[in-house]
Amino acid sequence: MDMQKHIRCKPKDVGEYVLIPGDEARAEKIAAHLQNATLIAKNRAYHVYTGTLNDVKVSVCSTGIGGPSASIAIEELIKVGAKTLIRVGSAGARQPDMPIGALVIATAAYRGEGTSHAYAPAPFPAVADLQVTLALMRAARSLGYDFYHGIVFTRDAYYVQDEHLNRFLTDCGIVASEQECAITFILGSVRRVRTGAILATDSNIWLKPQPSLEEKERLFRIAEKKAIEVAIKAVEILIEEDKSGKKDLS
Numbered sequence: 001m002d003m004q005k006h007i008r009c010k011p012k013d014v015g016e017y018v019l020i021p022g023d024e025a026r027a028e029k030i031a032a033h034l035q036n037a038t039l040i041a042k043n044r045a046y047h048v049y050t051g052t053l054n055d056v057k058v059s060v061c062s063t064g065i066g067g068p069s070a071s072i073a074i075e076e077l078i079k080v081g082a083k084t085l086i087r088v089g090s091a092g093a094r095q096p097d098m099p100i101g102a103l104v105i106a107t108a109a110y111r112g113e114g115t116s117h118a119y120a121p122a123p124f125p126a127v128a129d130l131q132v133t134l135a136l137m138r139a140a141r142s143l144g145y146d147f148y149h150g151i152v153f154t155r156d157a158y159y160v161q162d163e164h165l166n167r168f169l170t171d172c173g174i175v176a177s178e179q180e181c182a183i184t185f186i187l188g189s190v191r192r193v194r195t196g197a198i199l200a201t202d203s204n205i206w207l208k209p210q211p212s213l214e215e216k217e218r219l220f221r222i223a224e225k226k227a228i229e230v231a232i233k234a235v236e237i238l239i240e241e242d243k244s245g246k247k248d249l250s
Helices: 023-031 065-078 131-140 163-171 181-190 213-244
Strands: 017-020 034-043 046-053 056-061 084-093 101-113 148-155 175-177 193-204
Touching: 017 065, 017 213, 023 046, 023 056, 023 213, 046 213, 056 065, 065 084, 065 181, 084 101, 084 131, 084 181, 084 213, 101 131, 101 175, 101 181, 101 213, 131 193, 131 213, 148 181, 175 193, 181 193, 193 213
Parallel strands: 017 056, 017 084, 084 193, 101 148, 148 175
Antiparallel strands: 034 046, 046 056, 084 175, 101 193
């Protein structure tokens, strides 16, 4: 197979397990948790690292912001061998009592963006893989981290707020708003790979008064570190489950 156009990788460059943050700087932070991590490629928003966890090849690839950019990375990663992809991202909290700096494990996504609709019609649900989701939950608990879990709102226009929709989704229990989970989960179904997501909240539109930008960023960085640790631990759990052939779906 030829070199992939955007991520600049070919087969054997990446492992079957791939962590996919949006942010290039977060990709580097995640890679620091791998053994013998090497920068494989750097092109546009796509920075790819490969190392090992428990002697198994694991990779990290930043996906940029939004569905179109993320879909390119995920499609190309799958073409070169990725079979389990976990988004490690940021999000805005959407329940009034959720603090900035909370961890969110996304179980599904409201498809309020456009990219996923090019792959599957609107009635088709964007749902995370159960095994991956449970591994993330077990990882968070083993590390002693509290977390929220539930459906997230994936959208395209970062600076556009639909107040009626925001209130409706909050009343329905939506836990966070972000920009890549829907396409990640839809591609998981369409391409038959496992996907999941853990997010760190960097804002909450319902808080009054709003904290300063500096305070939001301080709280987010603490949560980002925890999210990375949870994602790494979840991959280790999945590796062990895959080696044993046993899925713990309890």
